[in-house]
Each structure stands twice: as C-alpha cells, then as structure tokens.
Amino acid sequence: MRKFLLFLSVISVGFIFIGRLFYLQVYTYTASKHDLFLDNAIRKVYDYPKRGFVYDRNGELLVANQPSYDVMVIPREVDSFNIEEFCKLLKIDTVQYNKTLKQATNYSPRLPSVFVSHLSKEDYAVLQEKMRKYEGFYIQKRSLRHYQRSIGANVLGDIGEVNSRDIKSDSYYTMGDLKGKQGVEASYENILRGVKGLKFIQKDRFNRDIGPYKEGKLDILPEQGKDITITIDAKLQEYGELLMQNKRGGVIAIEPSSGEILAMVAAPSYDPNILVGRNRSKNFSKLFNDSKANPLFNRSLQGLYEPGSPFKLMNALIGLQEGVITPHETVTCYAGYRYGNRFMKCHCYIGRRNNMISGIQESCNAYFATVYRKILDKNGSASDGIDVWSKHAKSFGLGNYLNNDLFVGQKGRIPDRDYYKKVYPKTFYSTYTISNAIGQGEIATTPIQLANMIAAIANRGYYYTPHIIKSIDGDTIPKKFTTRNYTSIDKQHFEPVIEGMHQVYKNGTAKWLQVKDIDICGKTGTVENFTRIDGERKQLTDHSIFVAFAPKENPKIAIAVFIENGYWGSRFAGKVASLMIEKHIKDEITRTDLEDWLLRYGLENEYEKPYSGKPFNINDKTIVHPVDDLEYERLKKRLQQFKNQKS
Incomplete structure (x- = not known):
C-alpha cells in the first residue's frame, strides 16, 4: 500500500510539471491578447495614432502634428544601474527620479507609464544609443500638436496628460496618454484622437528585445484620427x-x-x-x-x-x-x-x-x-x-x-x-x-x-x-x-x-x-x-x-x-x-x-x-x-x- 501511494505521488507530481511546462511552452504562445499582458517574456508597446488635422472654413490648416518622444517605464522590470548617469541624460535630479518611479509603481508595477515626456530630437538621439543599459525603460514615439498660427487659442484649445479621473471614466486611456483639454481639441476628442495600436515584442532570457512576437501577427494597427473642418474664418x-x-x-x-x-x-x-x-x-x-488678465477665461x-x-x-x-x-x-x-x-x-x-x-x-x-x-x-x-x-x-x-x-x-x-x-x-x-x-x-x-x-x-x-x-x-x-x-x-x-x-x-x-x-x-x-x-x-x-x-x-x-x-x-x-x-x-x-x-x-x-x-x-x-x-x-x-x- 505504501509503495502504491509513493508511486501515485510521483505520478501526480510528474503530471503537474508536465502541465505547467505545457502551459508555459504551448498555451502562452496561443494566448489571447489579454493573456499576453501577463507574460513577462513579451513587452507590450502602444502604437499611438496621429491626431486628426484641423482646418478652417476656407481649407487653411490650423492644427497639425509634430514628433515627440517619451521615456516609458515598467516599474517591476527596473533593475540596478547608474541612476545619476541616467538622470543626467534625462535632465532631471534623483529626487524627481524617485518620485516619478513611485507614482508609476502606484499606478501599475507591470504596465508602462510615461517617465519623462516630450524629449527633444537631440536628447532622443543621445539617449536612444544608451537605453539598453537601463532595464525597465524604453523610448516611445508619439505626436504632439503643432498649431500653425499664433491665433485661436480659446477656439482650438490644447492637449495635455490625462489624470486619474480621465482614466477611470474612459478605459481607452492609460497613464501618460494625452487628450484634448480645452476648445475644439476637447469637444471633438473622440474623433480627433483615433484608435491606439498595440505591438507585442518578444524578449530573451536576458530581458533584451529580440523582435516582434509571432512576426507581428497579433499586433493591432493604429487608426489615425479623423480630420475636421471648423467654421472659423x-x-x-x-x-x-x-x-x-x-x-x-x-x-x-x-x-x-x-x-x-x-x-x-x-x-x-x-x-x-x-x-x-x-x-x-x-x-x-x-x-x-494670472488672476488679473485671466487669459484662460473665455x-x-x-x-x-x-x-x-x-x-x-x-x-x-x-x-x-x-x-x-x-x-x-x-x-x-x-x-x-x-x-x-x-x-x-x-x-x-x-x-x-x-x-x-x-x-x-x-x-x-x-x-x-x-x-x-x-x-x-x-x-x-x-x-x-x-x-x-x-x-x-x-x-x-x-x-x-x-x-x-x-x-x-x-x-x-x-x-x-x-x-x-x-x-x-x-x-x-x-x-x-x-x-x-x-x-x-x-x-x-x-x-x-x-x-x-x-x-x-x-x-x-x-x-x-x-x-x-x-x-x-x-x-x-x-x-x-x-x-x-x-x-x-x-x-x-x-x-x-x-x-x-x-x-x-x-x-x-x-x-x-x-x-x-x-x-x-x-x-x-x-x-x-x-x-x-x-x-x-x-x-x-x-x-x-x-x-x-x-x-x-x-x-x-x-x-x-x-x-x-x-x-x-x-x-x-x-x-x-x-x-x-x-x-x-x-x-x-x-x-x-x-x-x-x-x-x-x-x-x-x-x-x-x-x-x-x-x-x-x-x-x-x-x-x-x-x-x-x-x-x-x-x-x-x-x-x-x-x-x-x-x-
């Protein structure tokens, strides 16, 4: 009887190991998009669409886009490195580094958050070459608004980073996303913003990117926002x-x-x-x-x-x-x-x-x-x-x-x-x-x-x-x-x-x-x-x-x-x-x-x-x-x- 129990225990443990290996090696490679978010071996990167253009009633372009680069962080993947050197590249101090990392961790340890936004092209070029040294961080490209003329601030409005209330009320947004805050940008946010895409990047055992997961077959392409024409002359x-x-x-x-x-x-x-x-x-x-002139008051x-x-x-x-x-x-x-x-x-x-x-x-x-x-x-x-x-x-x-x-x-x-x-x-x-x-x-x-x-x-x-x-x-x-x-x-x-x-x-x-x-x-x-x-x-x-x-x-x-x-x-x-x-x-x-x-x-x-x-x-x-x-x-x-x- 004891020999039978011992044999049964060995067989049970074997099935458990086999099942786990099957899950890790087979099931995760056929997982749904939701399950891919739980896989540590795959990095998820949002592909942000270009916002729609805004034209005046006569067809003059009023609002276009310009490239922007954000440093992103996935808090649980951050490893030890030279923080002082990293901060110098980002033009921040260690106090700001620790504060921002804590905020990102509180939001989600496993989801990416914006760490430093709107890098210049020059800063991006310098930083891109050294990003491999800073585990848990990567650079994400997105677009910012470019207002073609210095007029119509109260009409056009602006875009800014979402807050916790925005994220809670609309599942489309995640921490660090941008949305219309005032004017036309806010009134027609759902039309101008488009639809975010999603890329899955395979990582090796050293946490290095090795290419698109499944050759990009599961990636979701972004949809550019729609252009609008407003009535303003x-x-x-x-x-x-x-x-x-x-x-x-x-x-x-x-x-x-x-x-x-x-x-x-x-x-x-x-x-x-x-x-x-x-x-x-x-x-x-x-x-x-500016409480006297109050320029934000329309x-x-x-x-x-x-x-x-x-x-x-x-x-x-x-x-x-x-x-x-x-x-x-x-x-x-x-x-x-x-x-x-x-x-x-x-x-x-x-x-x-x-x-x-x-x-x-x-x-x-x-x-x-x-x-x-x-x-x-x-x-x-x-x-x-x-x-x-x-x-x-x-x-x-x-x-x-x-x-x-x-x-x-x-x-x-x-x-x-x-x-x-x-x-x-x-x-x-x-x-x-x-x-x-x-x-x-x-x-x-x-x-x-x-x-x-x-x-x-x-x-x-x-x-x-x-x-x-x-x-x-x-x-x-x-x-x-x-x-x-x-x-x-x-x-x-x-x-x-x-x-x-x-x-x-x-x-x-x-x-x-x-x-x-x-x-x-x-x-x-x-x-x-x-x-x-x-x-x-x-x-x-x-x-x-x-x-x-x-x-x-x-x-x-x-x-x-x-x-x-x-x-x-x-x-x-x-x-x-x-x-x-x-x-x-x-x-x-x-x-x-x-x-x-x-x-x-x-x-x-x-x-x-x-x-x-x-x-x-x-x-x-x-x-x-x-x-x-x-x-x-x-x-x-x-x-x-x-x-x-x-x-």
Whole structure:
C-alpha cells in the first residue's frame, strides 16, 4: 500500500510539471491578447495614432502634428544601474527620479507609464544609443500638436496628460496618454484622437528585445484620427484678435443662415503653441495664476454680463407680439423716466417724442421703460406678465445653454416669476424690475447668446444652434446644427425693429461708424459696471457693448462685441464690430481711421489703475488711454503683416 501511494505521488507530481511546462511552452504562445499582458517574456508597446488635422472654413490648416518622444517605464522590470548617469541624460535630479518611479509603481508595477515626456530630437538621439543599459525603460514615439498660427487659442484649445479621473471614466486611456483639454481639441476628442495600436515584442532570457512576437501577427494597427473642418474664418479671427489687443472682452461673429461661428475672440489671449511640449505645465501655471488678465477665461463664452441697451430690441419685439405697443405709437421722453420717487436718466432731450424706430435709434430709456411696464401689466398682474416676458426672451436661446458643441459656456439668466419669489414672496409690481427694460437689473447674458439673438433677428424669427464644426472627414455633423429653432415672435414684428437698428447707423448712436456700401443694422450699449471695494459698492468705468448684423437683406454676419471698461458702446465695441463686418463682407478695410484708433488706444490703464472714487461720466469724451509708442508700432507692424498675407 505504501509503495502504491509513493508511486501515485510521483505520478501526480510528474503530471503537474508536465502541465505547467505545457502551459508555459504551448498555451502562452496561443494566448489571447489579454493573456499576453501577463507574460513577462513579451513587452507590450502602444502604437499611438496621429491626431486628426484641423482646418478652417476656407481649407487653411490650423492644427497639425509634430514628433515627440517619451521615456516609458515598467516599474517591476527596473533593475540596478547608474541612476545619476541616467538622470543626467534625462535632465532631471534623483529626487524627481524617485518620485516619478513611485507614482508609476502606484499606478501599475507591470504596465508602462510615461517617465519623462516630450524629449527633444537631440536628447532622443543621445539617449536612444544608451537605453539598453537601463532595464525597465524604453523610448516611445508619439505626436504632439503643432498649431500653425499664433491665433485661436480659446477656439482650438490644447492637449495635455490625462489624470486619474480621465482614466477611470474612459478605459481607452492609460497613464501618460494625452487628450484634448480645452476648445475644439476637447469637444471633438473622440474623433480627433483615433484608435491606439498595440505591438507585442518578444524578449530573451536576458530581458533584451529580440523582435516582434509571432512576426507581428497579433499586433493591432493604429487608426489615425479623423480630420475636421471648423467654421472659423482664420483671417477674420486673426483680425479680431489684433483689434482686441490691450483690451479685455469677447467677440462672437455668426453666419445667420447656418449658425456657423465665423470668429470667437476672447481677449486677452495667448499663443496656443506655448501649451505644447515639456514647458506646457510651467506655461499653463503662469496663465492660470494670472488672476488679473485671466487669459484662460473665455470671455466670449463664459463672460456673464448685463446686456444693456441691446436688450431693448428684445423688449420691442415682445411688446409688438403682445400687442401693447405699435411701431408708430409715440412716448414722450423728459430726459428720463420717472417711477414713484425714482428717476431713470436718458440722454434724449426733454420733450422728445419717440416711436419704436426712433426709440431704438436714440436708445431712449423712457420709451423702453414704458414698453416694459405695458408688457408686465397687460393682464393686471406683474407676476403673470414677467412669465410671459421671460418665455419670449428664452425662445431666442437666452437664459439657457444653447446646446452647442463648444467646450465651455454659461447659462445666463432671464428672470421669471419663480426667480422674483425669492425677493418678493408675496407680490411685486412692474416698477420693481424696471431695470430689465434697459437690459440691466437681473438679466445676465454671454456674448455668444447676444450674437445668437441678433442672428435670430437678422433671420426674422429663427436661428440655427451656433456651432464650431463644419464637417468631419467621412462623417456628418449632428442634425441639431442644421435644424431651425423658431422664436415665439411672429415674422412681421421684426421689420420695424430691424429698421430701428438700421437707423442706429444712419442717424443714431452709431452714425460715426458707417461703412460705405454696406447697410448695417446695429445697437449700441453702455452697461453700468459696479464692484465691491472694502465691502462698499463702487461704480467703475462702464462696459462698451455693440451688436449688429449686415447686410440688412440676406445678412451674412451677426456679431456681438463686449469690451470691459470700454466707456460707451460706440467708443470701442462699435468700432471693432464695424471693422469686422467690413472685413468679412468686403475682405478689405476702407475705415482705416477706425483701425488706427483701436491700435493706438487701449484699456490696460483702466484695468491697472486704482479706483479714483469718481463715478463714470459719459459726457467726458476727453478720456483717452494711448498705448506707448513701441506697442503702437508693434501693432501697426502686425497689422501690415496681416494685410500682406492676403497678397
């Protein structure tokens, strides 16, 4: 019996050894891709695809790729070697070496991680020859972005290394991968990134690479990302950014017939190429920590401002739709509007009688305060009236996200009954919210929302969701971008409002900004600007705002310009809008006087100077902030270079 047990034990051990040998020598060579990741004799290397290119609406290449080299590490394969020598080659110190190796080990001892990213070609050439000495490390090639021009940082965005949240939410990513962080790069990441490939490299018993495993039959080829064409006109974008030098604000230009965004300027901006390569982290921190200029803040999409007088257009349309006013009905202005014991000032002369067209032309506060009160008091209840008013305004895309394809944005605010219940729990009267009549009070909009509102007016009652994508290689853009969104205002009510906007340029507050041979319809705005200093509410220099579309018939462009601390609508914003309209329609500039003025005068003094304690005075037209001569000459040179590109 003992001999039988001994014999059985020997046979059992033999089968165990045979089974293990079979597994190691046969099964692992027929293993699935998942099992290959567990095999120490095979190195797994991701083959990163090239990201898709980005073109502007006219086919100009905006974003391409450039080669980059990363030093990768597989922590459990790291053996002893001269760390000081290795660190010297990588241009890091031993503290950084130990810290990075620990991070990689915590992520995964057996999976590769980026150890040092974005080697230069020179560093790569030197290091490649010596990599055999440093077990557990290898060099992996991938591509970085190359932004062809120094414009459109807020449009194009950038790519950066994924974080733990990205890896957890999308299994596509592993530690060290790159993805779009902002702008188009983020919005269309899944299309631009492509699909990673995978190579299996056989190693010998000395842990040296000896060639592709199974002659590369199990390798997975990468799929290059798709190219996309965006709606931006690169020339118009560059021109807008040049005009906005030494100013802060946002500019959005939209093609009304399609909803395509022609230009999206956020000022101040930066060269997108500074967020590429090994200096990305340092440069990003510098931009992020600039709390004064805040260049990473996309004012054209995220800036929440009171819309000011351009919102009078909305009140005019609602008044017509609700039948509380006719285009020809007049309101007498007494240099303002008195309600209770308060007085809303107006720059109209005492006794002027305005109808709708002249009321828009002269931006009469008294006229629109009257219209607003009639809207709210139509049925005897301001609470009911504010809901009617709010629903009409929201039908233009105000007070809500526009459901576009832009990476960031703000909802804005169009108050309704529920909003005012927090302030007036029982009841309120139309005079309580009278500031809404002139686009101030509780209303808040972004430049893109105002541009979209103007596009809807230009179209006489509908708009297309503003979007940045024009076409995708081998694919179609979402249907929501080609579907009309109708407002709640009947078509016939737009004509008197549009004529009023036309008269703003012909005889009204923007008559100095006319452009030959272009019928422009616009509206100026001067928005009060308050802040708190030591707990006390103080008035600062007003914001400058301007909205417009052109031509009057078959419009090709709708635009909104918002410039912080810009004094009044036609001073800064109106000039920028007029020039960009002319550039888009005629592709040349006849109002070079406006160009020169915008280059010569900036607003940096407004942003830097301490508050004087004096309230803003709209009648003080002597206030100027010329830039220094060197800056002026620099901008003139840039403008000339821009114009030379055309030829």
